[in-house]
């Protein structure tokens with residue numbers, strides 16, 4: 380799992396939107412081989428959606444061959460209610476981009492048979508070959524989609540009773556009145572999310588800092604359901620500085636250093652796709668030499684171009700707080 384830390388909400392949104400753009404474009408989706416994207420609601424992804432719309436308008440991203448699955452929907456709220464997740468998605472993303480409405484999948488919280496609706500949703504995801512990239516947000520209690528504390532980590536799409544904390548948190552969208560917040564929702568399960576080939580969770584704000592710490596510094600558990608991301612082979616969390624408040628300094632430094640080394644390996648402009656790009660790089664001698672130089676340059680913390688052979692004057696010799704030292708200086 381990787382953790383990318385950006386200064387604030389805007390930078391997080393920009394990072395995630397560019398990440399999505401890169402992933403979709405790199406995939407080169409077609410009608411026969413569409414890109415399948417999982418999408419969240421809530422205030423966390425609003426900035427991401429605004430940037431995706433900008434990228435679309437700038438001609439850098441098309442949703443023509445993108446199939447979407449939303450994570451959840453309230454039960455019993457009319458589809459055209461301003462706070463339904465149907466309305467949310469339409470207003471923040473779908474009406475602004477070239478997505479084919481037939482490719483949009485949002486659970487129907489007014490279906491006559493809610494269990495059947497959930498089964499149908501899972502079957503549709505399977506039919507299109509699974510989700511390629513699933514974006515998510517979390518509640519302050521660490522829930523992903525509406526997988527409230529105590530949800531099974533093997534859960535699938537189903538009807539869920541909302542936790543009181545979630546009802547209170549979401550009352551802000553219902554004139555601050557908890558009685559107006561629906562008490563049930565349909566939601567994908569934790570396992571549905573984790574089945575995606577890649578999971579990217581956005582976490583911003585000091586009010587989510589405990590959840591972030593629980594999610595990445597403690598064990599996988601069903602109380603903080605987003606902690607399941609620890610088990611995912613390709614999990615990415617993008618957070619802002621405020622959300623790191625409860626993390627150990629060591630944790631923050633570790634993830635920042637990892638990102639720093641990645642960027643030094645392939646350059647700062649390849650937003651988060653380092654793994655893919657590195658894998659796809661042809662390992663010619665020239666590439667190996669280039670990457671090695673970049674890597675050594677970071678580790679040695681020197682402006683001088685480092686050499687490329689292993690038995691050179693630069694050695695892994697720590698010179699107290701002064702950083703790495705050259706052998707000939709020692």
Ligand SMILES: N[C@@H]1[C@@H](O)[C@H](O)[C@@H](COP(=O)(O)O)O[C@@H]1O
Nearest residue numbers: 419421422423516517518524525
């Ligand atoms: N079901 C949604 C979640 O999918 C979302 O992640 C969460 C966080 O919302 P926000 O981003 O507004 O904090 O809200 C709701 O509970």
